[in-house]
Amino acid sequence: KKRLSNFVFFLILISAFSHVAWNILIKRSHNKILFTRALTLVGSILLIPVTFFLDPLPAVAYPYFAGTLVIHVLYKLFLCSMHERSDLSYAYPVARGLPSLIILFATPFVFNEELTLKNEIAVLTICVGILLLVFANQKFKEINFKGLGFAVLVALTIAAYTINDAKGVRVSEPLMYITYYFALDGIVFNLAFMIFFRKEKFDFSIVRKEIKPIVGAGILSLYSYYPAVYAFSLTKIASVAALRESSILLASLYGVFILKEKLGWIRIVSAVLIFFGCVLVKIYS
Numbered sequence: 001k002k003r004l005s006n007f008v009f010f011l012i013l014i015s016a017f018s019h020v021a022w023n024i025l026i027k028r029s030h031n032k033i034l035f036t037r038a039l040t041l042v043g044s045i046l047l048i049p050v051t052f053f054l055d056p057l058p059a060v061a062y063p064y065f066a067g068t069l070v071i072h073v074l075y076k077l078f079l080c081s082m083h084e085r086s087d088l089s090y091a092y093p094v095a096r097g098l099p100s101l102i103i104l105f106a107t108p109f110v111f112n113e114e115l116t117l118k119n120e121i122a123v124l125t126i127c128v129g130i131l132l133l134v135f136a137n138q139k140f141k142e143i144n145f146k147g148l149g150f151a152v153l154v155a156l157t158i159a160a161y162t163i164n165d166a167k168g169v170r171v172s173e174p175l176m177y178i179t180y181y182f183a184l185d186g187i188v189f190n191l192a193f194m195i196f197f198r199k200e201k202f203d204f205s206i207v208r209k210e211i212k213p214i215v216g217a218g219i220l221s222l223y224s225y226y227p228a229v230y231a232f233s234l235t236k237i238a239s240v241a242a243l244r245e246s247s248i249l250l251a252s253l254y255g256v257f258i259l260k261e262k263l264g265w266i267r268i269v270s271a272v273l274i275f276f277g278c279v280l281v282k283i284y285s
Contacts, residue, residue: 042218044186064168086147097130122280129273
């Protein structure tokens with residue numbers, strides 16, 4: 001594997017912040033499922049024309065491509081349920097912290113990649129920093145455990161699609177793979193919803209009212225994954241996955257400055273750990 005260049009490193013960090021930004025837009029929406037259905041269609045509308053200029057995916061990538069479409073449907077359903085039931089400050093650290101730990105332990109078995117002790121320390125530093133944020137508000141009686149349950153399901157699906165897509169891009173071309181995914185994702189997600197949740201109609205009047213944040217979230221969701229998928233083909237998966245989860249820093253800032261949550265020593269320690277974890281990932285990747 002190549003070393004992670006400065007350019008790709010910063011692309012991943014910026015994409016991580018894009019990820020939390022579109023999650024915040026979902027959290028602030030009036031109808032989270034409808035908002036998510038609409039934002040996925042933005043990606044399909046933008047990228048379906050692009051696919052006419054691409055070569056087809058190699059047959060060996062088909063199982064991974066089909067897998068990612070199915071896993072992402074589950075991921076988005078769990079994500080909306082999490083946002084409906086739990087505060088961002090509690091659920092998001094679990095949803096973004098656990099996948100990196102899962103991938104860290106799965107990497108030697110799934111990818112046959114030997115992580116050095118330095119790699120492991122870098123990833124664990126970020127994970128500890130993220131999971132610390134669960135305790136930042138210290139209002140444990142207010143925790144919605146059903147919401148946290150969905151956060152764990154979100155974490156499991158993130159780990160699953162990360163492992164699946166890392167394998168998929170390594171047997172195909174990364175940017176082509178992810179372009180085909182986003183082109184079909186909106187269609188597949190909406191079809192799945194129409195089949196399994198027939199009572200939930202697509203309300204165009206609500207979409208028109210929130211069209212600007214929907215389009216913004218759709219574009220942010222595209223950018224939030226492109227650099228990571230490209231990096232899967234360059235370096236160790238655990239390092240890339242951990243870097244993506246640095247998005248929690250922005251979620252924490254959102255909590256402090258927008259939601260007026262207390263800064264507190266736990267948030268400060270968490271921010272320091274995540275920052276140094278990212279530096280270690282860059283040095284040792």
